[in-house]
Amino acid sequence: MVNYWLMKSEPAVYSIHNLQQQKQTIWDGVRNYQARNFLKQMQIGDLAFFYHSNTQPPGIFGLMKIVEIGINDPTQFDPNSEYYDPKSTLESPRWQTVKVEFVEEFSQPILLSTLKDKFSGDELLVVKKGNRLSVIPVTELVAKSIMNMKN
DNA sequence: GCCAACGTTGGC
DNA sequence: GCCAACGTTGGC
Numbered sequence: 669m670v671n672y673w674l675m676k677s678e679p680a681v682y683s684i685h686n687l688q689q690q691k692q693t694i695w696d697g698v699r700n701y702q703a704r705n706f707l708k709q710m711q712i713g714d715l716a717f718f719y720h721s722n723t724q725p726p727g728i729f730g731l732m733k734i735v736e737i738g739i740n741d742p743t744q745f746d747p748n749s750e751y752y753d754p755k756s757t758l759e760s761p762r763w764q765t766v767k768v769e770f771v772e773e774f775s776q777p778i779l780l781s782t783l784k785d786k787f788s789g790d791e792l793l794v795v796k797k798g799n800r801l802s803v804i805p806v807t808e809l810v811a812k813s814i815m816n817m818k819n
Numbered sequence: 820g821c822c823a824a825c826g827t828t829g830g831c
Numbered sequence: 832g833c834c835a836a837c838g839t840t841g842g843c
Contacts, residue, residue, distance in 0.1 A: 702826090721842090724842095797823085800826080801840095802840085
């Protein structure tokens with residue numbers, strides 16, 4: 669069974685175009701336990717919407733696929749990284765993540781304003797007021813609907 | 820730049 | 832375990 673997710677990134681830091689060029693990347697830097705728990709639930713083959721946050725306009729700009737799971741986020745051990753976590757140890761790492769692969773960039777991005785028109789906060793967490801999670805699950809029904817909207 | 824809505828930290 | 836203070840996210 670394929671699960672669907674939505675993963676946020678600030679395009680000024682890492683955009684769908686960066687992923688398109690790199691083909692694959694380790695999704696590092698998530699430092700929120702709830703988001704991490706969703707990362708741990710991911711399975712190889714799952715699909716994730718690439719969401720551009722903190723930009724104008726915000727929205728879903730493409731699709732990616734989970735190709736590797738259970739990766740220890742390397743930046744937690746790197747004192748030079750802004751994501752360094754001195755409380756994390758090699759014996760029991762705190763932060764796990766996944767490797768994602770570029771699938772497609774949407775020819776027409778699905779903007780947050782559109783998502784707000786189409787879905788309620790209960791249907792899709794990203795339109796819920798006050799939502800701050802950078803990794804959220806998306807139901808199959810909503811995912812299919814989004815896939816239709818991009819055409 | 821503002822600020823609402825969180826999550827985290829740390830004293831007690 | 833409580834909760835005040837503080838930090839962060841992210842749309843606007």
